[in-house]
Amino acid sequence: MNNLKRCAIHTITTKAWDLPTACAKYAEAGVPALGVWRQWLEGRPLAESRKLLDDHGLTAVSLVRGGFFTSPSAEKRQAAIDENRRCLDEAAAIGAGQVVLVCGADPAVPLPEARKHITEGIASLIPHAAGAGVKLAIEPLHPMYADCRSAVNTIGQSTDIIDEVGAEWVGIAVDAYHVWWDPNLEREIKRAGQRICGFHVCDWLTPTTDFLNDRGLMGEGCIDLPGLRRMVEGTGFDGPIEVEIFSDRLWKQDPDQYLGDIIAAYLKHV
C-alpha cells in the first residue's frame, strides 16, 4: 500500500495558493515535502520562507527552475549563469538539495550548439553548486520542447552530459511526462543509475490540447507510472516523488478539492 511519506507537491501544481497557504494546506493533508517554484519565494526574505517550511515541518525537495543556458548572445549566456548562482544560493537558503534545470533552447541556435552551451553552463556552475551544497538536476524535457525550452530531451543525453562534467554535484530529474515515450527508457534509467536525483509525476492525456498546460492527474492518462517508478527505484532511488502538474483545466477546480484529488491519485496510481 502506498502512503504519503515520499509525496511532494510542486507549488505550481496548486497555483492558486501562495507559499504560506500551500505550506499550511500540504502540512494539514499530511504531505511532508514540496518543490518550490522561485516565484513563490518573491516578496519575503528567504529566511522567512525557510521558517514557513520549518514551522510546518515541510522539506523543500527542489527549487524550480534554473537553467536556460542557451542563447545566441554570449552576454545573455553569462547572465543566465549568474542567475543560476543566485538560484543555487536560494535553494541552499530554503534547505532544498537541488535546483531543477530547464536547460534552455532557442530556435535561433542550432541544437548541437545549444547542447554545447548547456554542457558549458552546467560545468561552470559546479564549483558554486559544491559551495552551496546544492545539486544541479538536469531535467530532460519532452522533444516537443526542443525548439525553445530545452535541447536536452532524453535521460541518455543527460547521462552523457554528466559523464562529461562529473557527477558529484549534477544529477537527473526524471519527469514522467517528458520521458515516458522513450523506447530506451528502461535501459537508459539503468545506465543513469545513481545519477537520478529526482522523480516527477503527472500523466499524459489523449488528446493533449495544449503544448504546456494540459497535463493530467496521475491515472488520467496513458503513462505507466508504477512501471516507471519500479525502474527509477531499481537504481536505488528512494527520494521524494514530486507531483508537478500544469493544467488550465485542473487549476480551475476548487484548490482544496484538487489537493484531495492529487493525494488520492498519488496513493492509487503512483
Added chain:
Amino acid sequence: MNNLKRCAIHTITTKAWDLPTACAKYAEAGVPALGVWRQWLEGRPLAESRKLLDDHGLTAVSLVRGGFFTSPSAEKRQAAIDENRRCLDEAAAIGAGQVVLVCGADPAVPLPEARKHITEGIASLIPHAAGAGVKLAIEPLHPMYADCRSAVNTIGQSTDIIDEVGAEWVGIAVDAYHVWWDPNLEREIKRAGQRICGFHVCDWLTPTTDFLNDRGLMGEGCIDLPGLRRMVEGTGFDGPIEVEIFSDRLWKQDPDQYLGDIIAAYLKHV
C-alpha cells in the same frame, strides 16, 4: 544550386486539389513526383489514377498511409494487417515503390506491447510486400504522438525493428519534423544507412500551436534541413525529397500561390 529533379509533394500538402488537379499543377510547375495519400485514390479505378500520373509524366514515390498495427483487440489488429495488404496492392497499382507506415499507438495499450504489435504486424506483411514489389517504410513519428499515433518514435528504434524483421522489404522514411530534435540523430542516421528509403521535409514553428496541423514551410522554422539532408545523403540516399506539410494556416492560402511558395522554399532551404 538546388533544382526540382528530386522534389516530390504529398497530395495532403496541397489539400485543396484533387488528384487530377494536383497532377496538372505539379507537372506544370516542373515537380516530377508526388506522395499519394490514399484518399486521393478514392472515386476512380486505380488504373485511371495510374494513367493520370503517367499522362503527366509524374512518379508516385510513396503511398500514404499504412500501418496502425496497435490495438487492444486482436480482431482489429488482424483487420489492420488486411488493410495494409490492400494498401500495398494499391501502391503497386500506381507504381509507388513504398507504403509509408504510421505504425500506430493506443492509450489503452502499454508502449512495450504496442511496439510488439507493430513488429509483428510488419513481419507478417513482408511476404505480401515482396509479392507486390513494394517496400514498407517505417516512419518514426515525433514522441508527442506516442499516445495515439505511433509507438515508433526514433530512427534508432526503426533500425532495431528492421534488424529484427529483415531489411529486404522494410525501410525507414525519415521525416524532418519527427526526428530533428534527436540527440543521436547523426549517429542513428549513419547506423540506419541504406535502410533509409524516404526523406520528408517541412519545418518546426516556434511557437507551434497545434499538435497536428501547424507545420511550417521549409525555412520558416528551426530545423537545419540542409544539415539533415547531408546526413541522409551520407548514407547513399539519392531518392526523391518529399514535401509533406499539414497546416491550417497554409491550407488557407491560394493554392497556386502556395505551390509557388513551396517550390521557392524547396529550392532555397532544402
